[in-house]
Structures are given as C-alpha cells and as structure tokens.
Amino acid sequence: TMDVPQDAPTHCPGTESEDAGKSSACAGCPNQNICASGEAKAPDPDLSKIRDSLTNVKHKILVLSGKGGVGKSTVTSHLAYALSEDVDCTVGVLDIDICGPSIPQIMGLQGEQVHSSGSGWSPIYVDDNLCVMSPGFLLASPKDAVIWRGPKKNGLIKQFLRDVDWGTLDYLVVDTPPGTSDEHLSIVKFLSEAGITSAVIVTTPQEVALLDVRKEINFCKKVNIPIIGIIENMGAFVCPNCKKSSIIFPPTENGVKGVAKSMEIAYLGSIPLDPLIGKCCDSGQSYLQSPHAQGTLSYKNISNQIKDYCYISN
Template sequence: MSAVPENAPEHCPGTNSEAAGKAEACAGCPNQSICSALPKGPDPAVEEIRQKLSNVKHKILVLSGKGGVGKSTFTSHLAHAIAEDPQKQVGVLDVDICGPSMPRMLGTEGETVHQSGSGWSPVYVRDNLAMMSVGFLLGSLSDAVIWRGAKKSGLIKQFLRDVDWDDLDYLIVDTPPGTSDEHLSLVQMLTGGNYGNGSGIDGAVIVTTPQQVALIDVRKEINFCRKTDVKIIGVAENMGEFVCPACQKPSTIFPRTTGGAEKMCEELGETFIGGLPLDPRIARSCDEGKSFLEEVPDSPAVKAFRAIVEKVIGFCEKKGGAKDNDTGEVMMDTA
C-alpha cells in the first residue's frame, strides 16, 4: 500500500502510486508538485544495501523518542558486551547526524575514515568491534551539522551502502531522539518500505527513563515501530535508581510517578527487558572512551546490564521469535 501524507486529501492515491500528483484527488493538494516529481517504484539503493549487508547476521536499532535518556551509552555498551566474545564481530553505526557521540564513548575520537575500492573502511575500536559515525567526517569537534532532511537521508543511505563492514554478527545502530527523517530513512533503506526485499531489521531496543515526561515520548516511538513494522525487542529503563558507589545504598532520582517503563509495557503489551541503576562511574567511563563493564565490574549496573544483553541476544538468535507488532501503514519519507 502506498504511503499517504498526513495532510493528504481524502482519496489520495499515495506517494508511490503512478497517479501520484496527477489524479483528480490531487488537485489543490499542497503536496501535488512534490508527489508528481517523485521517482516511482523501489529505490535502487535498497537492493544495493541488501547486497552490501548480506554478510551481517543481525541488525539492531536503539531508539528513544526522548533525548538524554542514555541511548548512546546503552548502544556503546551493548556493543562492548557482545564484543567480549572474541568469536563475535560487531559493528556500530551512529546515525545521530547532528549529535554524534559514539566516537567519544568508544574512544575513537579524532580518527579518520579511509576509502578504498570497496567503500569506506570503518574505524576499529578493537579487533572485533568497528564503528562508523559522521563525527569522523567533521573538521573539528565544535563543527555543527546544519542539514535539511534530504541531506541527512542521503548520508544514512551512503553509510548503509558504502561502509565495508566485512562479516558481522551484529550491526547496532544508534539513532537520534524522535521519529523523523533519520528513522524513516533508516527503516526504508533496510526494509524496502512498501516494496519490501530489503536486508531487514531484527528489532529495536527502546531506551527510556522512569519519569512520565520521558514515557510520553517513548510511547510515540513504540507507535512508530508498529506503523513501520519494526519488531520491538523490548524496553529498557535507564537511571532507575542511584546506587552510591561507597555504601551501595539506592536512592530514587527519577520517580516512577505512573509506574515507570514496566507499567507502560504491561499496558501496551510490550516486553520490559530490565532496568539500569544510575552510577556516575558509567558517565565517567563514557567520557574516557572506556567500557564500564571492564572498568567497574563490581557495579550493580553491570549485573543488570548483562541480564538485558542476554535477552537482546536471545531475541536475535531466535530470529525474531518474539511476537509480531501490530502493523499499520508504512510512513514513507517524501524529502
């Protein structure tokens, strides 16, 4: 089914229809000129990406509708945890175009990307952990990326199509907050959108904090996954409690005024995969580009995180054994 813009007339044929911008219902529509000029049919880049990523076994998206919930911290340490197995090859793709933080968190800040005949070579954190980020393409750490949606989408397409990952067991994608350009482009390029035949996505881990202001936005992210047919591996609640490094006594920083992520998952029929306590040593490890799994193995957060990682890996190894999400119309990017 062709995607229909939110402000479309009642009988809109859809952006991918041959009649887009030409049908009688299109007269007077503000999108008429855009729809009539859009190329019809599947994007040829989808097949190129499918071939390029054919050697990647599992693809995981890390999402959150809310910023500042520790999504990038979760991504970096999910990669560290899986890469502790020397038999596993892991890649991290940072598609947070305007705020790339993966180079700092993975200790690769200042590295440069090299290009060969087979594509861009990712930067290696260790022998079995590689990453790619727009942060490697900027002139300095203070450079701002001031791009419209189409240019962001173009870079994401290039990252998916041109990075030479070699054989990977896991490709973990860190995304910006929200449900907009970067997310739509990523899902379309990996799944093929309405046309299918993409390389596919195993599922998404959604990260939140306990307070209601974060959960409101996370509900939108869950709805995004359902509408774009992305399976939800589960919801992880970050910063649930502060655990004093000295006395190990827990204190609540972000109160669960509405029951937190676990209650939300019960209401929405999603899987709660665990909570992570707030430990200042985690932030310090990220600032220093180190793994807190190795730096502070005695932290209660490490035990909690490893339990979450086991659930994520279990989901992927079962090849999407979890329930299917309710699906709706796939929202397509018309930028």
C-alpha cells in the same frame, strides 16, 4: 505506509495512487512533479546495493527513544561492548544521530578519520571484533555543527549502509536520534530489503519520558519493526560512599514496567544511575571493565536477552 513522501501534504494520495501528483491535495507539494511523472513509483536502485552490502550482517538492531537525553548513545555503545565480549561474535555500531554524534567520544574514537579503500569506507575498529561508523568521523572538529536538511541526512545514512565495508557481522547496532523523524523513516526504508531484525527502546523512569516512549512503540508497530523490549536507563542511584539507594527520577504508577505490560512488550531491565558510567563515557572507556558494578551486570543480562531473541528469530 512507506509510499507517502516524508514532506508530503496531510491528505497525500501516495505514490502508488493514480491521483499521485494530480489531486487537489498535491498542490504546492515539493514532490508534485515527480509523482505526476511516475518517477516516484520507480524502485530505488540503491536498495538492492544496500542489501548486497549487508548480506553478511546477520542482525540489525535499532536503538530508539522517544525523548532526547535518556542515554541512548551510552546504552548503544555498552550493548555493543557487552555483545562483543564473546570473542567469536563480531559487532558493528552505526551512528546515525547526524546532528549530535556522540559515539566517537563515548567509545574513545575522537579524532579518527574515515579511510576509503577499493571495497568502500572502512569502519573504525575499537577491538578486533568491534567496529564503528559515525558522522563524527567526517567532521574536521568535534565542535563543528552539522546544519543539514532532510535529503542530505538521508543521503549520508544511505552511504553508510551502501558504501561502508562492514564485512561479516553478527550484530549491527544502530544509534538513532530521538523521536520519529527523517532519519528513522530513512533507516527503515533503506533496510527494508536487507531486513531489520528488531529494535530496543530506551527510556528514563519519569512520566514525561514515558509519554514519548508510547509514541516510539506505536511508530515501530506502524512500520513493522519487531520490538525486543524496553530498557529503563538511569534507574536507582547507589551512592558510591554510603551505598544507600535513591530514586532520582521517581516513576508514576508502575513506571517503565507498567508501560511495557500495557503495550505488550518485554521489559529488559534497569540500568542504574552510576556516576562511573558518565566518567567512562567522558574518557572513552567501557564501563563494563568494572566487572562487579551493578550496571555491568545489568548490561550483560540485557545483552544476553538480545542474543536469545536474535537466536530464536533467526
């Protein structure tokens, strides 16, 4: 439940309990005094500000993965590119991968700085209908390390939701760090008033990645985030010279499709392991500018499924 502090002891009674801050389990907890005083029960006034700030954002979609290195930021950016190909559709990308913000590099926005105005922070625009906000824009240099504890990370996520002038968006696509950590709990809590539409989960085909995917699916179920489906990234490799198809990450049993079926969520499709995708991300260009590439067709097919889901859920 969301009323248990993130750094709480194992047997935390929860902030709503009469024993909050008073039970033996609370001894040594950093939140003990706050819970005992009743302050923890007070609603966060910023939640209503976040709701007001995101009033005109129709669909908030989290991009999640259990494991790092599965290409989540690449998928986030290219789903945003695909959704924004409809010129009547406005799309925002929110990067909350605070310790490893790669969205600025991938979307060709390195060196950009955040600007403030009377209406808040202004996101950086890639196109007339595609904008981005990332912790990378707040760093003096892309080489700078972000060495922050949980509360400071949570504060920045709150600021991005409360103080950024997102305007009117059809989709806000949120790139998250891997796992089920502080940042995930924070984004779920902060969007609770404004409403999370859903999540998509990204994985690679090998079993070591799929083990963590099952945990991510269970996390979504526990915090009541609907799952649009699961995306297999880095699927078949097609040699650019001989055009022969190879499986670099061989799945065990039925792979991603098997996990999707066993956990009763949709399988959205497979994105190939194409060297051109890596080149485009390194140079800050959209891979979708290669209209006949197999991966482009995959991204467009997946984005159409996301649109259909959002249209039905609306």
